[in-house]
Amino acid sequence: MNKWNIPDLEIMIREDVGVGPDAKFEWKMEFMAPDAKAERTLGYRASGVANGDGHITFKGPLQVHDENRDAWTPMNPGDREDLRDEVEAMMKKALAHIMKQTSKMTK
Numbered sequence: 001m002n003k004w005n006i007p008d009l010e011i012m013i014r015e016d017v018g019v020g021p022d023a024k025f026e027w028k029m030e031f032m033a034p035d036a037k038a039e040r041t042l043g044y045r046a047s048g049v050a051n052g053d054g055h056i057t058f059k060g061p062l063q064v065h066d067e068n069r070d071a072w073t074p075m076n077p078g079d080r081e082d083l084r085d086e087v088e089a090m091m092k093k094a095l096a097h098i099m100k101q102t103s104k105m106t107k
Helices: 081-106
Strands: 009-017 024-034 041-051 056-058 063-065 072-074
Touching: 009 081, 024 081, 041 081, 056 081
Parallel strands: none
Antiparallel strands: 009 024, 024 041, 041 056, 041 063, 063 072
């Protein structure tokens, strides 16, 4: 943890409606990562909706936490595509795990 209590990685997924491929999930993620120049470690967060097939939709842009004050700032849509790709990959992995566990429970 850091002085703003941002976790190294926290993924929260809440099932919204449906089952199997028709399932819909709301998700949000907070994590620490190096800035674009790898000079500092900052907090980032994102949220969105996903379906059971693993399609990820973002609710707005990634946000970055200010280093010196307790405030989140939306990032420009073209900034840090690497982080956006990483968030998407982590969410797909988490959803695949959930779908696998869910299918085991329904058998």
